[in-house]
Amino acid sequence: MSITLIIMVVVAVFVGALMKSMFGFGEAMVSMPLLALLPITLQTSVSLIGLAGLTVALLTVFSGWRHVERAVLIRLAVSTVIGIPFGLVLLHTASAIVITFGLGIFLIAFGGYSLVKKILSRAIERPLLNNRGWVFPFGFASGVLGSAYNFNGVPIVVYGTLQRWNPDRFRGTLQAHFLISGVLVVTGHALGGLWTFDALIYYAYSLPAILLATALGVFLNKRIHAGNFERYLFIIIIVLGILLLLPRGSN
Template sequence: MPDTMSLIVFCSWLVGGFVSGVSGIGGALVAVPFAAMFIPMHELIPLSCLLNLIMDGCIACMHFRHCRVSAMWPMIVGSLPGSIIGLFILQFVSGSILQGAVGALLLYYVYWQHTFRVEETHSESWTYGGAAGFGAGLLGTAISFDGPPVGAYGLYVGWNPRAFLGTLGVFFVIRSTITCGLQAGAGLYTPAVLEYAMYGIPATIIGTLCAFPVVKHINLDTFRKVLMGVIVLAGAVCLGRSLL
């Protein structure tokens, strides 16, 4: 019989999977702040990284044929040292600081969504691709939010929407696999985390799959505005809780 925490995990990632499937914005941006009110950050972040792997796998399968394989190499290479540094941060930084970092990044993410503009596209490069991969590896392993750095890079080089989803989807699967391997080697997948994952994995898959039949009937502009409001509220709650 599932307990309260398991139901919280299930509901959080059911919504997170749906949000990710509808908008392309990482479901962890919604799921993690809510779950953080009940689950310690040092359990929640490894759990989120594991569930992100499942979520990204579902999305990558839908857009795999549009992946720009050559563009992934610098991001993957850059993500390796970033992931190692992120693991160090996760192991040695306190839960309150991690929660504050989550809150601050959520608020910055909304600000970035409203202000970031690309006046002209640029060629793919190892320098910027590697830097984006490094940022994704560091943030993804430390606080489970790897989207903003590589998302900005995708806009910088001007990928079309399907190439964007395909390339980042496959990259996230590879990067998340690296992160999960590092976290498993560090002993972060405790029995409690694995028990939560038993409820989070099916919730993530169900939520992501439920998004596909309804996405054509949703006003995406309105949906994104509501989602940004939810993320602002979640970020403020995380930041406030970290200061208490």
């Protein structure tokens, strides 16, 4: 564990935490691909970002609590619990190359979707998912993707977009879900044996950067036009997904 590697890990965590505190999501979408390019194990990356994401959620959730869709949040929590074991099985049974390739495909698909979601939203005059039961498959997917890739927010982003949540409800519900699912996912990682000594060391080094990124993200969120920045973020996500599809040595 060299100083150079520690600095690179901290930078990757910082960038992801900054994205999450600014937009309410995006930490794992940015940090996981960056960490995948470094010589650390997938299990270490997953557990590290799980801990970092939970920390950011703890620091930001209270500011938007009054906007949370509480009934939806309860259903999400229940279905997320069901999905977590499936994600852990996927992480333990699939090879790192398969997971990394799948991660790359997923990043490209999600980035492409996100770039056109505003056009989609303008074309939709009312929510597409009126039945309350739709929340369960999205929650289940959140549990699977959260425990396997730390992408527990991605299905909720899609669900919130299709429900046409306003920005306050979107951010508040997403952060509350991150807090609950983050506790569940991190617990699943611990029980599943994903916590490594390296992950805890990297987390300790990254904690000051996480605190700084959270404060900076909240500050910038109130002072910049999120639309253009969000567009650039999703372009970067697509580029990172393409990078993960390129041949490289395994960890």
